Amino acid sequence: MSQPSSATLEKITALCKRRGFVYQSSEIYGGLNGVYDFGPLGSLMKQNIRSAWSQAMMKANDAIVFMDGSILGSYDTWKASGHIDNFSDPMVDCLNCKKRYRTDEIDLERACPHCGKKAWTEARMFNMMFQTQMGPLADPTAMAYLRPETAQAIFINFKNVISTSRVKIPFGIAQIGKAFRNEITPKQFLFRMREFEQMEMEWFCKDAQAMEYFKFWADARKAFYQTIGLDPARIRLREHAPDERAHYSTACIDVEYQFPFGWKEIEGIAHRGTFDLTQHSKHSGKDLNVFDEETKSSYTPTVIECSVGVDRLFLTLLFDAYHEDIIEGEERVVLRLNPRIAPIKAAFMPLTKKQVDPLYQIYARIRAAGFMVQFDESGSIGKRYRRQDEIGTPFCFTYDFESEKDNTVTVRHRDSTKQERINIDDIQQFLEKITHE
């Protein structure tokens, strides 16, 4: 969109609550920090995000298969992956007000920004994995972990997938699922949460082709964000400096979005070398190599990873879509969401009581055809338009006196507020075209 979004974190958070996109989890008990529940509109929008990502993966390469791994993982898995030893952030506490910070968030030479005293504890490492126990015995062998990323399920099932789905190198395994990180300071609403969802794809290839695929995926992933409507001027690729990368990683690129609070990562694309499969092979004692028919030798495939958070992307889409403008002399808030992402595709609005029945029949037919549409009959027409604008509904259909005569309805476009007449028999096709683009 050409004009800048007027979104702030406060406005987005308030809209999410007001319209049933997102609620603070356990709100009636005072709230659970860094954890959120998605309401009727939020859950629909999340489904649309997952579906757009899966579609993009399917279209990008036909050698991509999907899987759905478990959330609970064994000590062995997370020891091998390096998370038990290294998945930690350094933190300090203020001895005066007890506020806790990540050391990279504050200047330890200065006073606590919260209470104004300078009384820091020593910095210490804090492991961000959530631990739990499986079965009735609390001994160390019963220790289990909630996964802090979805990717490891892909690596430990690499051989299962190869031997059961007839894929051959190069191929990818894609997965969507929950991840849990005991973030020291969850903040910025859905940006940094303790329970969130990831969409990850691990691409397995020969090392000689890895850089080529790395570039391919970086470009493909950047292009994806335009197809779901994000403003291209607010998206950039940022290559990591060597000291930002893990020791095993040859290259790493973040897809960043320009939030009001700065350019921030929304997706990470990483050349992970052979680290993950090598680690799991070493710790499990299982051979995770593949056989190369050409050279008649076995080798460990190289991995390129694309990893994005559903919730962080959800927040990004809201920031990008949020606008305030003046329509017919009235101020409105409008979410200019891409129709594929919008939770409600269209609203059907009768103008008089007499029109309720015929319009309801049209609405019911469209809903039965699989479109998430609403029938909206309460309040003035202006009020109804504002309500639908605010939740990002791209189209509103009204039925009027002419409709009976010429079998047409009026469709109002959310962004331009322009109206046009279309034949009632063409509504389904109209929505199909616009929501599948």
Ligand code: ATP
């Ligand atoms: P950050 O530096 O922002 O903590 P990260 O580099 O640790 O992110 P990755 O481990 O690369 O993140 O995770 C991949 C993606 O998962 C991120 O780009 C982001 O979209 C999402 N993600 C990671 N941590 C969180 C979180 N705490 N809350 C919401 N989404 C997250």
